[in-house]
Amino acid sequence: MDKLNKNNNFKVPDGYFDTLSSDIMKKIAKEDNSMPLNEGFKVPEGYFETLNTKILGQLENIPVETKVIPLKSYKKHYYTAASVAAVVLLFIMVQFNSDKTLSYSDLANSDIEHYFEFNDLELSSYDLAEILPIDDLDLNDIMESRLDNDNIIDYLDSYIEDFEELNMHNDD
Template identity: 80%
Template structure:
């Protein structure tokens, strides 16, 4: 508190509030005497005598149209509902206008491979051998990279020392 008192630059003289009301009343009385009669507003004589009847006559002659302003606007809700309805209508129209039917050729090879990888069809290798026509298949149909005869010969030359290990003879 001592810091506040030391830094406070506003000071009031002793006994200021004791004589304040008397000083204000003196100033008011001096202003009333110095005021000239020309100052202020002048009202014609008898103006307030028939003022009520004049106001009532004006109100009866002119019908008052009051404008009703709703407190809560429903425009925002209307626009939101209209936009949702438009989106739903557009969705329904697009669904019914699409007459294209999907076929097996429309599927991508990667989709088919992914289906077989992640779905267990409970087929054994013997079942697959019965289903797949082996006579019409080539080794290149199964492999992703095609094998050329030159590549096969180069591989055999580098990795096999004796050609008898290849077992090229059909001993059925």
Template identity: 85%
Template sequence: MDKLNKNKNFGVPDGYFDTLSNDIMKKILKEDFSMPPNEGFKVPEGYFETFNARLSGQLEIIQAEEIKVIPLKSYKKHLYAAASVAAVVLLFILVQINNDKTPSYSDLANSDIEQYFEFNDLELSSYDLAEILPIQDMDLNDILESRLDNDNIIDYLDSHIEDFEELNMHHDD
């Protein structure tokens, strides 16, 4: 058998398909397709004669009762989805409205500003800072930690300065 398989690939004998349908028909005719008498389903006697009467009686009973109709497509899922989308959009809008406030200089704490200048080297000289800062709107008491009263200033000048020219109050006109 090995010798036959080595030499031949898959092949069909000559005239095989010509006689195939006849061979199949012969096998079908030889088979017995009848059902044994004890197997299968049995129908009670007179079943089909009384079937119409029983069916119409059941239909009349069903029509007399009120039947609850259950829709096949439920719209609750769509309503829940629409409500959740609306809630997300509303939440997003509310968050955006509350965040419209842009931060300003007055929102910063003094300690934050001091810390920024302390840890970041701005490479600005005192002259550069003097040009940047609005001196017209500033008061000396804004810069100093303790407030200076006019009486204290006059007392200091009286005790430390003997000549008014030392104050450098010359106006070159």
């Protein structure tokens, strides 16, 4: 209301609404006498007396069995319910099939070797030595075939003549 145009040129005279209803009633009383009686629409003589019987006569001619056409179609509701059920079923199936989480053991060794072979990691052997913990590393982890202690001792017996060359102490 504060933003109304204050330069409005339309004004209502003082006391206009106080006498408005009495002025309107005076004009209506003057016009009732001046209305012409023969102008406007005319209704034929006896029209309303015979109207009721004409309507009932037309109703009797209507066949008793009529086809009722529903205004509201329920097919839309069936289609909506079926589509919602399909979406829920699809969602449940996707959730059921996606429960399996992949882990490092699921990868094939050939995939891992292929990745390291064809992707340049820019890591030198010194960088790898710093990253890999030596305490947890076992020789059998590096080699493809496992070495048994018996095989190692047999090898050393056959090819090494002096154990002292290996700087090993034999407590046997």
